[in-house]
Amino acid sequence: MPPISSELQDQIGKRLRKDREDMLAAIHARTDGDTDDRPAISPMAHMGSNDDAPAGEMLSHNEEHLAEHESHLLADIDAALGRLEAGGYGICARCGMAIPEARLVATPTVQTCIGCQEEIEREQHTGRGPSM
Numbered sequence: 001m002p003p004i005s006s007e008l009q010d011q012i013g014k015r016l017r018k019d020r021e022d023m024l025a026a027i028h029a030r031t032d033g034d035t036d037d038r039p040a041i042s043p044m045a046h047m048g049s050n051d052d053a054p055a056g057e058m059l060s061h062n063e064e065h066l067a068e069h070e071s072h073l074l075a076d077i078d079a080a081l082g083r084l085e086a087g088g089y090g091i092c093a094r095c096g097m098a099i100p101e102a103r104l105v106a107t108p109t110v111q112t113c114i115g116c117q118e119e120i121e122r123e124q125h126t127g128r129g130p131s132m
C-alpha cells in the first residue's frame with residue numbers, strides 16, 4: 001500500500017510535472033538569446049552528470065545564483081516525482097513515518113515530516129549540526 005491515496009498521488013504528480021515544465025520554460029526563456037542553445041542548467045545535472053565546464057561563466061553573478069536556486073528546486077521536483085513513481089512518496093526521509101497529506105498538498109516536494117523539518121531547521125540555525 002502506498003502511504004497516500006492514488007488520487008492524491010495523481011494530483012501531486014500532475015502538479016509537480018507542471019511546476020517542472022514551468023521552471024524549465026523559465027530557465028530556457030532566460031538562457032535563450034544571448035547565449036548559445038546550451039541551457040545553463042542541464043535538467044539532468046542533479047543525476048550526477050555534471051559538466052566539467054562551468055556554464056556559470058556565461059551568466060552574471062546574479063543570474064548564476066538564480067539558476068542555482070532553480071536547479072535545486074528542479075532537483076526537489078524530480079526527486080519527488082521519482083518517489084511518486086518508485087513508491088515511497090509521502091514517507092519522511094528522516095524518520096520513515098508517513099507525512100500528513102495536508103503537508104504534501106501544501107508543499108509537494110517535502111521529504112520530511114514536520115517534526116523532522118523543525119529539527120533540521122534547528123540544526124541549520126546553529127550551523128554546526130547536533131552538538132553531541
Ligand SMILES: [Zn+2]
Binds near residue numbers: 096
Ligand atoms: Zn520525520
